[in-house]
Amino acid sequence: MDFIVSASTDVGIKKTTNQDSYGAKILHTAQGKMLFAVLCDGMGGLSMGEVASATLVHAFLKWAEDSLEGLLEEPLTDDVIRAEWEALIRENNDKIKRYGKEKGVNLGTTLTAILITQDRYYIIHVGDSRAYEIRHSLRRLTEDQSLVAREIRRGNLTEEEAERDPRRSVLLQCVGVLDTVEPLMYFGKPYTNTVYMICSDGFRHQVSELELMDYLAPPKMLDEDSMQKNMNRLIQMNKERQETDNISVLTIKTYEPQVL
Amino acid sequence: MLQIGSLVDGKYKILSKIGSGGMSVVYMAINEKANKTWAVKELRREGVVNYEAVRNGLIAETEILKKLHHPHLPSIVDVIEDQDSLLIVMDYVEGVSLNVNLEEYGAQPQELVIEWGKQLCDVLAYLHSRKPPIIYRDMKPGNVMLRPDGNLTLIDFGTAREFKVRNIADTTCLGTIGYAAPEQFGGQGQTDARTDIYGLGATLYHLVTGLNPSEPPYEIRPIRELDPTLSGGLEKIILKCVQKNPDDRYQSAEELMYALENYEKVDDRYRSMLKVRLASFFAVLALAIVFSFLAVGNQMLASGNQGKEYVDLIADAKTTADYETSLKTFEAAINIPDQNGQSEAYLGLIQAYKANDHLFTVDEARQLERLISENRDALLKNPKEYVDICFETGKLFWYYYAYGGIENNQVTRAKSAIEWFQEVMRYAPPDYENLAMAEVYSNVGIFYRDIQTAVTEADDKGRYKPLFDNIVQMTESIAKNENESEIVRLELLELGRSALQQYATKLKVDGVTEDEMRALLSDIRSILEDIQTTTETSTNRKEESLRHIGQTQKAIDTAFSSGKDQ
Numbered sequence: 001m002d003f004i005v006s007a008s009t010d011v012g013i014k015k016t017t018n019q020d021s022y023g024a025k026i027l028h029t030a031q032g033k034m035l036f037a038v039l040c041d042g043m044g045g046l047s048m049g050e051v052a053s054a055t056l057v058h059a060f061l062k063w064a065e066d067s068l069e070g071l072l073e074e075p076l077t078d079d080v081i082r083a084e085w086e087a088l089i090r091e092n093n094d095k096i097k098r099y100g101k102e103k104g105v106n107l108g109t110t111l112t113a114i115l116i117t118q119d120r121y122y123i124i125h126v127g128d129s130r131a132y133e134i135r136h137s138l139r140r141l142t143e144d145q146s147l148v149a150r151e152i153r154r155g156n157l158t159e160e161e162a163e164r165d166p167r168r169s170v171l172l173q174c175v176g177v178l179d180t181v182e183p184l185m186y187f188g189k190p191y192t193n194t195v196y197m198i199c200s201d202g203f204r205h206q207v208s209e210l211e212l213m214d215y216l217a218p219p220k221m222l223d224e225d226s227m228q229k230n231m232n233r234l235i236q237m238n239k240e241r242q243e244t245d246n247i248s249v250l251t252i253k254t255y256e257p258q259v260l
Numbered sequence: 261m262l263q264i265g266s267l268v269d270g271k272y273k274i275l276s277k278i279g280s281g282g283m284s285v286v287y288m289a290i291n292e293k294a295n296k297t298w299a300v301k302e303l304r305r306e307g308v309v310n311y312e313a314v315r316n317g318l319i320a321e322t323e324i325l326k327k328l329h330h331p332h333l334p335s336i337v338d339v340i341e342d343q344d345s346l347l348i349v350m351d352y353v354e355g356v357s358l359n360v361n362l363e364e365y366g367a368q369p370q371e372l373v374i375e376w377g378k379q380l381c382d383v384l385a386y387l388h389s390r391k392p393p394i395i396y397r398d399m400k401p402g403n404v405m406l407r408p409d410g411n412l413t414l415i416d417f418g419t420a421r422e423f424k425v426r427n428i429a430d431t432t433c434l435g436t437i438g439y440a441a442p443e444q445f446g447g448q449g450q451t452d453a454r455t456d457i458y459g460l461g462a463t464l465y466h467l468v469t470g471l472n473p474s475e476p477p478y479e480i481r482p483i484r485e486l487d488p489t490l491s492g493g494l495e496k497i498i499l500k501c502v503q504k505n506p507d508d509r510y511q512s513a514e515e516l517m518y519a520l521e522n523y524e525k526v527d528d529r530y531r532s533m534l535k536v537r538l539a540s541f542f543a544v545l546a547l548a549i550v551f552s553f554l555a556v557g558n559q560m561l562a563s564g565n566q567g568k569e570y571v572d573l574i575a576d577a578k579t580t581a582d583y584e585t586s587l588k589t590f591e592a593a594i595n596i597p598d599q600n601g602q603s604e605a606y607l608g609l610i611q612a613y614k615a616n617d618h619l620f621t622v623d624e625a626r627q628l629e630r631l632i633s634e635n636r637d638a639l640l641k642n643p644k645e646y647v648d649i650c651f652e653t654g655k656l657f658w659y660y661y662a663y664g665g666i667e668n669n670q671v672t673r674a675k676s677a678i679e680w681f682q683e684v685m686r687y688a689p690p691d692y693e694n695l696a697m698a699e700v701y702s703n704v705g706i707f708y709r710d711i712q713t714a715v716t717e718a719d720d721k722g723r724y725k726p727l728f729d730n731i732v733q734m735t736e737s738i739a740k741n742e743n744e745s746e747i748v749r750l751e752l753l754e755l756g757r758s759a760l761q762q763y764a765t766k767l768k769v770d771g772v773t774e775d776e777m778r779a780l781l782s783d784i785r786s787i788l789e790d791i792q793t794t795t796e797t798s799t800n801r802k803e804e805s806l807r808h809i810g811q812t813q814k815a816i817d818t819a820f821s822s823g824k825d826q
Contacts, residue, residue, distance in 0.1 A: 043432055104283060108433045127433075147434060147478075166445040174433035178475060 001118055001192050002257045003035040006227035007250035010235050012202060012243060019049030020200045020248035021057040021109075025064050031072050032118040036064040039250050041129050041200040043174070044100070044107030052096050052109040052176045059092050060085075060113050068115075076117065078187050085113070085124045089181050096176030108176035111183070112142060112198045116190045116252065123186040127174045130204060131186075134195040138213050141186055145173040163205065169245075193218050196252040202245030206238045221253045262287055262302055269340050272298060272349060275765075275818075283308045284318075288352055295769055296718040298337070299352040304345045315346055321417045322348055324394065332383040332412055351716070353413045358401035358467060365665065367470035370490055371622050372664045374520055377464050379412045380404070381517035384460065388453040388513055395451055399459030400439060400474075401466055409712045410664060410672040439463065439474050442504050454506035457516055461501020461509075468494065473502075493523035570599040574608055583616050587627065594631055601638035603645035606631065610652045613660070618747060618797065620660035625676075628653060640687065647688040651698055654680030658701060659751050670755065671708045678705035697737065700730045704755070724763050725770040731756045732780060739787055746791055746798045753784050754805045760784075761812040764819035774820045781816065785809050 003026055011018040019042035027034040038060040042049030063084065071080055089111070100107045110127025123131055123141055128149070131141040143149065147170040148162035162168060175181055190196070195218050204212070215230040231249050238247050262274045262285075272289040278299070279286040287300045303318055305311045325336045338349035358376070361368065380399070387394040398416065405413045439462035441455045462473045462480065469486045473479065480502050483495045497519050503509045510516040570593050577589035590612065593605040609631075613624050632639070632649065639646040657677035664672055681702035688695045707727045714720035738744055739752045760767070760781055767777060788806055793799040 106433075167442070169432060170445065171433045172476060172478060177433045182476070 001190070001254050002033060003116070004221075004224055004227065004253045004255070005035060005037065005250070006224045006231065007248070008228060008231045008235060009246070009248040010239065012246050013239050014244040015246060017050060018246045018248075019043065019053055020202075020246045021050065021053035022198075022248055022250050023057050023061045024250060024252070025061060027064060027068065029069060029072050031076070034068075034118075035116045035252055036061075036068070036114070037196075037198060037250055037252060038111070038113035039129055039198045039200065039248060040112075040175075041110040041127065041202075041246070041248070042107065043109065044105055048100070048103070048105050048107040049109065051099065052107045055096055056092050056109055056111055056175055059088055060111075063088055064115070076120070078122065078185075081115065081122045082124075082185055085185075086183065089124070089126070089175055089183055093175050093178075093181050100176065106177065108174040110171065110200070111175055114196060114198060114252075116196065116254070119189065121186075121188050121190045121196070125184045125186065126181055127171045128169075128201045130199055130201070132195075132197045132199075132212070133191075134197060134213065134216050135191055135193070135218065138209050141188075143184060145184065146171050168205075169201065190254060192254050192256050194254050195221050196254070197249060199249040200246060202243055202247040203234070203238060203249045205245075206241035206243045207234055211237070216251060218253065221251065227251050227253065261285065261304075262300070268300065268347060269338070272300060274300065283314055289349070290765065292769075294718045295721045295766070296715060297352045298349050299334075301348040301350065302345055303347075306344070318346060318348065324417050325350070328387075328390070328394075330383055330386045332379055332414055333386075334413055334415060351413075353405045353407065353415060354712075355405045355407040355413075357415075358404045358406055358412075361406060362401055362467065362470060367487070368467045369663075369665060370468055370494060373464055373468045374494065374523060376404070376406075376412055376467065377460065377520045378517055380414070380460055380463070381513045381520065383412075383414050384453070384456050385513035385517065388456070393453065395453065396456050397444070397451060397459070399456055399463050401463060404463075407712060408671050409675070409708065410669065411712070434474060434478055439466075441502075441506075443506060452506070453512055454509050457501050457509045457511075457513065458503075458506075460513075460516065461498050464494075465498050465502070468498075491523060493525065497523060566596050566598055569593075570596050570602070570605070574605055577605075577608060577612070583612070586612055587624075591627070591631065594635065600635040601641050601645070603639070603642075603649050606649045607652060610649075610656055613656060618660060618795075619662040620656045621662045625657070625661065625663075628656075643687045644689060644692070647684045647692060647694075650680045650683040650687075651694045654678075654684065654698065654701060655748075658705075659748055670751075670758070674705040674755075675709045678702055678709060681705065700733050703727075704730045704734070720766065722770060724766045725772055727759060727763070728767055728770075728772050728776070728780075731759055735780065735783055735787070739784075746793055746795075749787070749791055750793075750798060750801045750805065753788050754801065756780060756784050757805055757808060757812055761808065761815045764812075764815040768819045774816065777816050781809070781812055 005024045005026065007022055007024065009018060009020055009022070020040065021042065022037070022039040024035070024037035027036060038057050040053035040056045042051070042053030044052060067084065071084070096107060096109070110129045112125050112127075112129040112131050113123065114131055115122045125131065125142045126145060128144040128146045129142075130144070133139045133141055147167045148157055148165050150172060151157040151165075152159060152162055157165060173182055195216050197212075197216060211234070215234050220230060221227045231251060235247050235249070262268065264274055264276060266274050268274060268289065271291050271293070273292055275288045275290055275297075277285060278288045284301050284303045287302065289298045289300045290296070291298060303311075303315060308314055319339070322336055322339055325334065329335060334351040334353050336348060336350040338347075340347040340349070384396065387396055396414070396417075403414060403416045405415055407413060439459050441451070441458035443451055443455060465480050465483065466472050468490060469483055471486065480498070483490045483498060484492060497516070500519075501509055501516065510519065573589050573593035573596070577586045577593065580586045580589060587609065590605050590609040594600055599605070606628075609628060613620050613628070632653065636646075639649065654677040657680065658673055661669070661673045661676055663669055663676070681698040684692070684694065684698035685702065688698070704727060707723060707730075711720060711723065714723060734752050735756055739749045739756075741749075760777060764777065768774075785806070788802060791802060793802050
């Protein structure tokens with residue numbers, strides 16, 4: 001299984017800074033090709049949110065480059081990944097919190113990171129960015145750690161009400177604010193000819209899942225160019241529909257390389 | 261940065277740096293002419309990215325505060341600006357924020373939280389009655405200072421100045437926005453007085469449970485689920501404050517104040533307490549009936565029996581293992597007709613309070629005060645016995661009163677004791693052995709009661725020297741007395757030590773010499789070192805006092821070194 005990866009971001013129609021950060025890496029390892037991608041939606045006054053999101057993205061990318069290889073001498077397990085990533089979050093949570101305290105500001109960030117190996121995907125997730133799997137249909141892989149999501153689970157709000165609720169951007173978990181972060185983890189088997197997408201909440205409020213399917217279904221994601229174009233079209237739609245947030249999306253297409 | 265020791269605006273001498281926020285530094289300063297301490301907040305242009313915006317914000321905050329005058333609000337006296345910096349001179353609020361208290365001690369005692377709640381209602385009612393109303397919007401323990409006299413001061417008007425809905429359209433983590441009421445998220449109507457009711461409810465919840473509702477799991481649960489000993493009345497009050505819909509909350513701070521004043525009335529425990537009272541009433545009634553039968557036979561014999569009953573009950577009270585029964589038995593003894601003027605049962609009760617847990621709780625205080633005031637006329641027939649009870653009661657308050665947590669309520673204890681020592685001074689025969697000591701206690705208590713107001717009104721000069729003399733006398737006659745209880749000795753030594761640390765500069769201005777201060781401190785230290793403690797609490801207190809000797813030393817150094825600079 002091989003990967004194509006592409007990403008796009010837009011500051012949006014209202015904000016002056018883009019506080020989203022993301023990064024991805026295709027890794028050639030002893031256990032075959034792997035794909036690592038991470039996306040963070042930062043928050044905090046002025047350009048502080050960017051500091052938080054970039055800090056975390058860099059930390060995770062550095063982990064993928066420097067530490068992952070060492071773990072591959074033995075078969076990778078869910079527990080190993082969990083321990084590694086939770087430690088990374090703890091360390092950076094403290095670091096961002098300390099920075100915020102020094103500067104007298106509140107800053108924080110969401111986190112959604114995915115590692116896809118030849119036979120398993122691993123996701124760690126904090127906040128309300130999302131990961132999706134798109135094949136014949138679209139499947140959400142992550143659960144929002146947000147106030148409205150909790151209200152939906154408790155039956156106090158419907159999905160539609162939640163989208164209009166003024167508290168829709170209020171998170172229950174994020175990195176850099178609380179003393180302890182409680183990330184969610186997801187594991188599963190990755191499919192070939194499938195699109196894995198992670199995005200900030202700005203990318204998904206104004207477009208429907210049907211529209212996401214329409215543009216991001218695997219047959220329409222042939223190469224980096226077409227992927228980029230499709231994502232940009234959706235970003236454009238979001239802006240036309242008056243989304244005010246920063247908008248970021250990263251897609252990974254899995255495929256079987258043709259053997260000559 | 262302001263130089264320590266420098267003079268600002270020809271008036272304010274900078275004494276020390278006391279804190280720094282994101283963009284500003286706060287110093288303690290003294291106006292030597294008026295002998296009053298101030299806090300000076302400095303915002304410097306350099307190092308602040310958007311200086312103008314921050315400056316305008318601070319000025320706006322200052323403008324609000326300048327117009328306000330309330331015992332629970334800091335006042336601002338001066339704004340001094342040049343091209344490099346902005347200085348704001350305001351009340352120096354002594355004490356710690358309730359946040360720090362929570363971090364150090366966790367959940368706070370319920371009675372205290374209710375008292376704080378009432379004070380905060382008072383200040384909110386004041387703010388809301390301004391024209392136009394000022395909505396504070398950021399009520400939380402971190403914004404409330406607990407002063408050494410037990411009163412609160414509400415600080416930080418950064419949010420109040422905005423007069424608008426907070427912008428929470430952007431992604432935000434709940435942990436960063438405090439106890440924001442639902443309407444503060446925008447789109448759900450204006451914020452008004454009821455927004456502050458929500459914030460106060462959340463604050464009371466945090467204080468009484470130790471759980472921060474703005475941290476996971478972000479919930480305000482019925483408080484008795486967390487601690488079944490808490491009051492059902494308070495539980496109802498808090499839940500009503502934090503209703504999602506503002507219409508379902510208390511509609512004004514006054515309304516909430518009324519509820520807090522009467523929280524026991526909606527309390528289940530209150531009802532069971534009434535039952536207990538009723539039961540003891542019947543017990544006394546039964547005794548009375550027995551005695552009245554006897555009285556029919558022989559008046560003399562009846563009286564003798566009452567005396568015997570009194571002695572027996574006291575003996576029972578002293579020997580019973582069950583504390584509650586012991587208190588009730590002492591009370592029954594006091595309630596025997598014609599015996600209520602004798603001091604023995606009262607003194608026994610006082611001894612029992614101390615022996616139980618070395619604390620004089622709020623409920624115990626209520627019982628004792630009720631018994632004494634109900635029987636005051638009878639007691640006054642024998643002034644010597646009455647003043648004995650008063651003197652012991654005064655000491656009980658002074659050393660053991662638990663209101664607000666024994667470690668931090670020194671001032672509250674001293675204040676509560678005053679009236680008892682004054683009662684001694686009023687009724688004691690001239691040769692009463694404890695008369696002089698009662699006067700010393702009373703003077704020191706009065707000092708602590710009045711000093712905060714005196715400082716605020718710059719009227720404190722001349723009060724420190726008498727305090728010093730009283731402390732010296734207490735140290736000589738009580739702390740040095742090896743027959744006194746260790747708690748009493750440690751307490752007095754700490755009182756002396758903390759006064760030296762806190763008031764070194766003021767004592768100097770009042771004419772206490774460096775040598776006198778050092779002599780007292782060295783006495784305190786050597787007595788402390790000599791005291792052999794027998795309990796863990798005492799050991800901790802002793803070590804705590806010894807640990808602060810160095811800082812006290814330094815405070816004296818500073819007081820006198822700054823004098824040499826001039």
